[in-house]
Amino acid sequence: MYLLGLSLVLLALKYLEIGPVAAWSWWVVLSPFAATAAWWAWADATxxxxxxxxxxxxxxxxxxxxxxxxxxxxxxxxxx
The missing domain is CATH 1.20.5 (Single alpha-helices involved in coiled-coils or other helix-helix interfaces)
Structure with missing residues (x-):
């Protein structure tokens, strides 16, 4: 759940172009969403x-x- 919160914060910072996150690549900003999906898949599978x-x-x-x-x-x- 923390990863999802981090993902949403990073997405908002990138979209609103706030702070150093505005200069980051979209891949870096969206990678926590992939990590969240991987975590949920692992948690359900195990x-x-x-x-x-x-x-x-x-x-x-x-x-x-x-x-x-x-x-x-x-x-x-x-x-x-």
Whole structure:
């Protein structure tokens, strides 16, 4: 996501001809878009995106269970 933000900032700077980016080649300015696409392709192909989503769901589940236990007056288990 950071690469996409960098890409958009560089594109805006080049288009508006601001600072030293105005003198750069369009290839240099557009290369972060290619890097972003490569990153997303790699993340999807290796399962990185799905694994992170599952970890986030598991953490939300644990937090919800702990909140309910605290509401019932039961001490949640400490991580081992």
């Amino acid at each position: 399962g990185y995106t799905k694994r992170k989503a599952m970890e986030k769901m598991e953490q939300r589940k644990k937090d919800r269970i702990n909140r309910h236990k605290e509401a019932l007056g039961i001490q949640p288990r400490k991580p081992r």
